[in-house]
Amino acid sequence: MKNTELIEKLYGGGSLTLDEYTCLIAEHDESDCELLYQYADEVRNRWYGHDVYLRGLVEFSSCCKNDCYYCGLRKSNKKAKRYRLTKEQILECCHEGYELGYRTFVLQSGEDDFYTDEKICDIVSSIKREIDGCAITLSIGEKSYESYKAYFDAGADRYLLRHETADFEHYSKLHPPSLSAKRRQQCLYDLMDIGYQVGTGFMVGSPFQTAWNLAQDMIFLRTLKPHMVGIGPFIAHSDTPFASFDSGTTELTVFMIALIRLTLPKANIPATTALATIDPRGREKGICAGANVCMPNLSPLDIRKKYMLYDEKVCTGDESAQCRACLQRRLESVGFKPVVSIGDCACWNESNA
Ligand code: SAH
Ligand code: SF4
16 A cells, blocks of 8 residues: 555544554655644644643653663763752642643653652642642652552552653663563553543654654554553663664654654643754644643752753753743744643543543
8 A cells, every 4th residue: 555545544543553654664755754644733733722731741750660771861861950849849830830720740750669648649639628629640660550540549640651662672771671562551550440531652763763654653642542652753862871872853753743643632742842953843743743742841950950851951941930931932833733731632531421
């Protein structure tokens, strides 16, 4: 089948095989992209119109016990600056976010055992108690079923855990032997089972990645059916084993965003900070190709430069209010409207109707 036929097939609700995804990802020209973006834009509008959900991100700890080869926070990076926010500081970020209009807070960190399950549950339930009607997303890595369940019972609504790559062999090239794709994927199924709105995703252009690997990611997404899919380009961090690898491109990342929009029409798809880091108009390009979520930073200014997953990360010098205003301008410049309602995934609304 020709690429245009494959795109038409996806748009019409059909599904592609692994080989069809691989061909489309490996080789596409400008007119394929144009058609794909037009359809992705249309499908996003069908479910979300021109609304872009804003979620306030609080990066509350830069300490991590893991050693992912790509990440600046990995434990072997002795140059990384480590910090931990107290419960009071985290609450303060959320209150400040509330004043700026945010109603969803994403709490992200390295895998840091300092925050015991008890501490996480206390933080989650305190935010829920103090900020009426907000939603809380956790993104704190791989935990046991019981831990995930405890956070959920304490009030956490959503969980973000990227599968990073669906291919087991590729996964083992990006991580030390102590981490496995099997375990990572099991965590995602556990989260779905507990009843979270689940976000997963991967890096585009990570070392050793092939078009076939990306096609496997698409098949994995279709199987898991997460409520959210966050993808961004891999960006080399100079103090990691992958320092000399090329970063992912805007073109392929935006192409994958559009493919995800057609594959999972109702999913929440963020235009990520990593995309904005490799391209000054990356966020806008992502939104125009089917993304519908942005996650501006609410972390205190003095710690932002210490949460360095990759080099040259943008928005580390702006106050939360500046981030909010800048994003508003950017979204409006391409005809979109930032909204701060809780912003459930369209399929979630449906299943709870
Ligand atoms: N520790 C948690 C959450 C923080 S890391 C976890 O690993 O799930 C959040 C995401 O940042 C990771 O899932 C990874 O996809 C992304 N990331 C890490 N290093 C990166 C890099 N060098 N370039 C782009 N994204 C990166
Ligand atoms: Fe830790 Fe997450 Fe970075 Fe891996 S990606 S080293 S788990 S912060």
